[in-house]
Amino acid sequence: MSALTMEKATHYELHLAERMSRLGTETAFEVLNRARALERQGKDIVHLE
Numbered sequence: 001m002s003a004l005t006m007e008k009a010t011h012y013e014l015h016l017a018e019r020m021s022r023l024g025t026e027t028a029f030e031v032l033n034r035a036r037a038l039e040r041q042g043k044d045i046v047h048l049e
Contacts, residue, residue, distance in 0.1 A: 035047070
C-alpha cells in the first residue's frame, strides 16, 4: 500500500441547541475594532489575546 492511501471518511451529524441560532455573527476583528475605538475615547480595555 502506498503512503498516499486515502482513509475512509466518517460522517457525523452535529446537533446544536436551538438557542445557538440566536448568536450573532460578530467576528474577532469587529470586536478588536470596537475595543480600539473605545481606547481612543480613553476607555480602559483589557486585551486577552
